[in-house]
Amino acid sequence: MRRLLIGGNWKMHKGIRETREFAKRLLKKELNISNIDVFVTPPFTSIPAAIEEFAGSRVTIGAQNMFWEEDGAYTGEISPVFLKELGVEWVIIGHSERRRIFGEMDKDLRKKIKMALHSRLKVVICIGETEEEREEKREKEVVEKQLKDSLFGIELDPERISIAYEPLWAIGTGKTAEPTDAEEMHRAIRGLLGEKGEEIRIIYGGSVKPHNAEELLKQDNIDGALIGGSSLDPEVFAEIIEIAGRVSC
């Protein structure tokens, strides 16, 4: 039985003050999240504030990226050891914005995934195709290659590894994949994961909103959501969390 996983990816939004305010407003909602897992990934500098504000709650904290070494001459990078020291539990690896804007390649992501697991972080690996690749009907081939080059060969621990399917054309565009199309892709991804596939959580990302969350989360192979824009407002994020709680009952 896979527990639903709801992640809020804040991207480059919310400094310390806004992070504290968000946490207070979300916690005021007294959400019942005992049957799902919830995390948010603030920018690095806001992580300590988030850890402090969410302490004692069931909302856990993640990072949006990390480096593949523990220390060394890597100007501007963040070590997984530093993240663990803060109390970070999750790390997103290979978000399409990291791939597209910062040129991260699957071979780099493989090193990051290995180091994250070595550091006892829980990893959310992002994969997904562009609009052009989907038009050319190459979406399955593209995600298979992403998985093969970044993940295959690494031991799949379902407690520590989740996959986020985030089609690029759905991110920040308001266009969501049809729940049945997303379900089909999730099923295909699960099929590629071998014997551990049934236990690995595969979550969907791309314009998840309160109005479409239920339909998506009800699909058999969609085990949660990675949410950008709708995770920035605590009331809207809370609505999606409540929907997930209901769906998983």
Ligand code: 13P
């Ligand atoms: P949106 O929910 O804003 O489309 O962003 C999705 C995303 O990139 C989550 O990582």
